[in-house]
Amino acid sequence: MTFAAQTQKTAARPPTNAKVIGLALSGAVGGFLFGFDSSVVNGAVDPIQDQFNLSGSVTGFAVASALIGCAVGAYLAGRLADRWGRIPSMMVGAILFFVSAIGSGLVVGVVDLIFWRLIGGLGIGIASVIAPAYIAEISPKHLRGRLGSLQQLAITLGIFAALLSDTLFANAADGAGAEFWFGLEAWRWMFIAAAVPALVYGLIAAKLPESPRFLVMKGRDDEVRTIFARLWPDDDVERAIRDMRAGIETDQQASQKGALRGNRFGLKPIVWVGIILSVFQQFVGINVIFYYSTTLWKSVGFEERDSFTISVFTALVNIAVTFIAIALIDRIGRRPILLAGSLGMTVSLAIMAVTFSQAVEVDGAPILPGIWGPIALVAANVFVVSFGASWGPVVWVLLGEIFPNRIRARALGLAAAAQWIANFLVTVSFPPLAEVSLVLTYGLYALFAALSFVFVLRLVPETNGMSLEEANTLFVGKNVQKKVLV
Numbered sequence: 001m002t003f004a005a006q007t008q009k010t011a012a013r014p015p016t017n018a019k020v021i022g023l024a025l026s027g028a029v030g031g032f033l034f035g036f037d038s039s040v041v042n043g044a045v046d047p048i049q050d051q052f053n054l055s056g057s058v059t060g061f062a063v064a065s066a067l068i069g070c071a072v073g074a075y076l077a078g079r080l081a082d083r084w085g086r087i088p089s090m091m092v093g094a095i096l097f098f099v100s101a102i103g104s105g106l107v108v109g110v111v112d113l114i115f116w117r118l119i120g121g122l123g124i125g126i127a128s129v130i131a132p133a134y135i136a137e138i139s140p141k142h143l144r145g146r147l148g149s150l151q152q153l154a155i156t157l158g159i160f161a162a163l164l165s166d167t168l169f170a171n172a173a174d175g176a177g178a179e180f181w182f183g184l185e186a187w188r189w190m191f192i193a194a195a196v197p198a199l200v201y202g203l204i205a206a207k208l209p210e211s212p213r214f215l216v217m218k219g220r221d222d223e224v225r226t227i228f229a230r231l232w233p234d235d236d237v238e239r240a241i242r243d244m245r246a247g248i249e250t251d252q253q254a255s256q257k258g259a260l261r262g263n264r265f266g267l268k269p270i271v272w273v274g275i276i277l278s279v280f281q282q283f284v285g286i287n288v289i290f291y292y293s294t295t296l297w298k299s300v301g302f303e304e305r306d307s308f309t310i311s312v313f314t315a316l317v318n319i320a321v322t323f324i325a326i327a328l329i330d331r332i333g334r335r336p337i338l339l340a341g342s343l344g345m346t347v348s349l350a351i352m353a354v355t356f357s358q359a360v361e362v363d364g365a366p367i368l369p370g371i372w373g374p375i376a377l378v379a380a381n382v383f384v385v386s387f388g389a390s391w392g393p394v395v396w397v398l399l400g401e402i403f404p405n406r407i408r409a410r411a412l413g414l415a416a417a418a419q420w421i422a423n424f425l426v427t428v429s430f431p432p433l434a435e436v437s438l439v440l441t442y443g444l445y446a447l448f449a450a451l452s453f454v455f456v457l458r459l460v461p462e463t464n465g466m467s468l469e470e471a472n473t474l475f476v477g478k479n480v481q482k483k484v485l486v
Helices: 003-012 018-027 029-051 056-084 086-105 110-138 141-148 150-172 186-192 195-207 212-217 221-231 237-257 269-283 286-299 304-332 334-356 372-388 391-402 408-436 438-459 468-476 478-483
Strands: 360-362 365-367
Touching (some): 029 186, 029 195, 056 086, 056 110, 056 408, 086 110, 086 186, 086 195, 110 408, 150 286, 212 221, 221 237, 269 286, 269 408, 286 304, 286 372, 286 408, 304 372, 304 391, 334 391, 334 438, 372 391
């Protein structure tokens, strides 16, 4: 390639806009809160159970109650965002996060803990929809994919920050159930700490510009032109406004005409593909690691301090493998990554089941003797690596690719709802299942991981390098339709 041709190619490439990247990073703080609030309960499970004398089932429901709020918040988020705007919706989410953090730290019983966890769940649900939507709507086309990945990265960073915060409070107080500042137990400060990122999120949201797409929806074109002058000064503003208006009209027509009903148990086959992908993503038990890992490691003989350290390390592993997934997904494709992830999860979960079968009781508590403790630790982190580099991010990519335009919004909403419900079922069932048998519990997760491999092998074709229309054709083709749920 000649120097002139190279210069022309470089000049034709759209520039990277630091202001847009800054806005996307700011919007992704919602994902950070998502991860933080959903995992901060990890270090508080045992002291809550002991202080309020709860059974395993009630403890599981208290932990999982936030997920009910998540489902409701996600359902309401789109309506709030279209009526009030993206920024006011972010503010609502920040307020819900803030009051939930304070309320959860000052509870006097399990009932009000469940109430405040529900309130926090509403904030998580709103953030899970608004943050990625805002990032997509303020990002130029050539940056949208990379900036959109910031949401998943922010979630993993939030999980890490929550587990690190839990560890610092527990170690400083010499135990999660010990008194700390102002006579409040350390576990209460774990919840209260979530008020800090919630406040930061609210302050950031107050300074962000409104989404251009929302402004076009409301006919506020002059404000759009002002924002474009700041963010995309080299773009054709009038053309961009026309494109947005055309897209909005298409979406409105799709929401009116798009029907999910079909001849496979009442839904279209492609909708079932999305739902089953979402359910498998949760039924392998990934959130058991992030919600209950401290309790799990303590229950098999690790000291509390070591259990917190292990949980923080696992969160760091989760962050690292997210970068791997981002780097590989457009190089080797979706299908190979999912299949490799399913294999890794199946093997690691099966090893965990075998490991816990070797536990012996000492003073009424299960202990992993000899080498079995380190084996369980390695297997758990191999599981996190396998999930974080595959099913974690890739499922969300596929859900954005497989649905036709006319049903995309509604089908995505249904698949997301299925994911929250599956998450709730796994989270609420783990404590009573663990009381019966950890071997049975991890054996079930290994079974679902194996079934996820079969599902991808038979029903999920490769979509890498295809346009959305080409990917849609693959999934709604006759061969796939005949196979789904037969």
